[in-house]
Amino acid sequence: DTAVSQTPKYLVTQMGNDKSIKCEQNLGHDTMYWYKQDSKKFLKIMFSYNNKELIINETVPNRFSPKSPDKAHLNLHINSLELGDSAVYFCASSQGRAPSYEQYFGPGTRLTVT
Amino acid sequence: GDSVTQMEGPVTLSEEAFLTINCTYTATGYPSLFWYVQYPGEGLQLLLKATKADDKGSNKGFEATYRKETTSFHLEKGSVQVSDSAVYFCALSDQAGTALIFGKGTTLSVSS
Numbered sequence: 001d002t003a004v005s006q007t008p009k010y011l012v013t014q015m016g017n018d019k020s021i022k023c024e025q026n027l028g029h030d031t032m033y034w035y036k037q038d039s040k041k042f043l044k045i046m047f048s049y050n051n052k053e054l055i056i057n058e059t060v061p062n063r064f065s066p067k068s069p070d071k072a073h074l075n076l077h078i079n080s081l082e083l084g085d086s087a088v089y090f091c092a093s094s095q096g097r098a099p100s101y102e103q104y105f106g107p108g109t110r111l112t113v114t
Numbered sequence: 115g116d117s118v119t120q121m122e123g124p125v126t127l128s129e130e131a132f133l134t135i136n137c138t139y140t141a142t143g144y145p146s147l148f149w150y151v152q153y154p155g156e157g158l159q160l161l162l163k164a165t166k167a168d169d170k171g172s173n174k175g176f177e178a179t180y181r182k183e184t185t186s187f188h189l190e191k192g193s194v195q196v197s198d199s200a201v202y203f204c205a206l207s208d209q210a211g212t213a214l215i216f217g218k219g220t221t222l223s224v225s226s
């Protein structure tokens with residue numbers, strides 16, 4: 001069974017469109033995250049949710065809006081896509097917020113904006 | 115703010131060579147430290163972790179020791195294999211446990 005899954009795996013779209021990426025975890029974890037990996041492989045936190053509540057919102061354009069319908073899901077909606085949004089987006093989850101908890105990552109969604 | 119610095123790659127080694135990937139950190143308090151590995155086309159997997167000073171994390175022949183005095187968490191393996199070829203990320207967890215802060219990643223390429 002896949003622990004953290006994301007759909008779609010690949011997403012190719014044009015500038016100006018709106019798209020969503022879905023994430024689900026079946027680990028029973030309380031905390032979920034979105035990270036962005038740029039073309040140089042640098043990973044940066046975007047959002048962090050604990051028990052469906054937003055606890056981190058890094059300097060991310062407000063075109064990006066996370067939504068957590070329940071503890072097992074954290075979706076990412078992106079409005080008015082721009083070329084610079086092209087990246088790999090990773091969802092992750094952890095048992096809680098303690099610093100010692102490891103994070104489990106999904107396989108990533110490669111977004112290409114043309 | 116908190117940050118992680120790891121050696122620039124790529125690192126190219128022959129099979130059975132010794133591997134060291136350097137990682138140093140800057141953080142307030144006592145963060146937990148992690149090494150994650152990313153194989154081509156895949157997500158990140160935890161390789162090992164250490165949660166307090168002098169802890170040694172180990173897994174699959176890889177080791178790293180949490181050195182508070184030098185703020186380092188260097189990754190080592192005595193004998194690398196072709197299957198170890200991947201990108202390795204050093205990371206720390208901020209004190210609130212709200213995010214991982216990653217280094218820039220080091221690409222390892224092992225040839226037979």
